[in-house]
Amino acid sequence: MVRRKDIDGSVSVPDFYGKELRWQREAAGLSLEAFLEGSFYGKTYLSDIERGERRMPMDLARHADRVLGTDGFFERRCEDVRRARRAGHPAYFEKVLEAEKYALTIEEWCPTLFPGLLQTPAYARAVILAGLPLSSEAEVEEKVSARKARADLFEADHHTPEYWVILHESVITEPLLAAQDMTAQLDRIAELADRRRITPQIIPRKQRSYPLMAASILAMTFPDAPPLVYTEASYSGDTIDDPALVERYRKAYDRLRAVALSPDASLAMIKAAAEDYRNGKHPDRFE
Structure with a gap:
């Protein structure tokens, strides 16, 4: 027995x-x-x-x-x-939570916010309250904790996906938080990049038109499954696995990457903005 x-x-x-x-x-x-x-x-x-x-x-x-x-x-x-x-996450996000743990690559484009995987608790709290202003403190903390738990993906020794993120310059130069909290948020991204856990790129403000202007997307590839694309609005999200549509999104992402600043220039801009916030200055726009 x-x-x-x-x-x-x-x-x-x-x-x-x-x-x-x-x-x-x-x-x-x-x-x-x-x-x-x-x-x-x-x-x-x-x-x-x-x-x-x-x-x-x-x-x-x-x-x-x-x-x-x-x-x-x-x-x-x-x-x-x-x-x-999916505790702390909406039901429509469930497939992403499952999939990202097994992803070979994750490529993300966020035109208006730092993505959830990169958010500090202060930034996450501000985003959550902006979208769900009537949430109780317990509900907010559950959602903040859920985003922090997702970020453990970058600390795993056995498997860390190659993560590439493209951000718009306005996310850096138009602060969502007070200077001290913006410094912490940008330091977090710089620290992950310095550890080669992520590769950030910036779309400069002077780039007037570019692919995926009207969408935020998260694309994932896997060693043993077809790729997926996830798109999201304020209160809904859609996981796409249709091969032809996934391919269109991934090609658009490649074109977006081509018009962004280089990874080195983008990281330098993020670090410079962090120092400006740290010293009580507003970051200069990239020209």
Whole structure:
């Protein structure tokens, strides 16, 4: 008889049910391969679920209940896990949260704001309150914490995607925050760039027209799956996987990158603006 492993339910809902799945599988005397027989999933995928790193799809939850005789337990808990994984994020963002952990490259264009992956807590709080001004303090803090958790992507030793971000100059020179907080925000971006975790580029204000003027996008490629593009408005978002449309967005992003300042010039501009804010000056516009 397999001895039941201790399960720390306080870690997270995905971690709890991942451990429960592993215990039930081992209690049934099934290897990863034996458990997956008759499904369309591989060992690595199942291991990620058991470690709480990937959500369980509904069809695999039903497969687990059937193979393990758990009377619908995993099917009923699928939505619990989905909600826990996206805590602090809207439902339409769920696919991005899942995908970015496995991305080979992430390319982002944000014409009006620093993107969520790069936001400091102060910047995130200001953005959240601007869009959802009636939020309680607890709701705001949940969303801020969720954005901070996403940024752990840049600290992972085992896998860090190649992240490329293009920003408009106005994001730097028209501050959303007080000087001290803008300094911290720009320092954060410079620090990530200096550690070669990200590559930032700036579209200068003097560039009057450029691709993707009316859209913000996030494009991801993967080692073992087709690329995705995510577009977002204030209260909605859309994940695009149609190959032809994804290709159009990625070509537009390449053209946008071509009219941006070089990575070196962009980083120098970010650092110079941080120093200006630090010294109580308003950054000069790039000419």
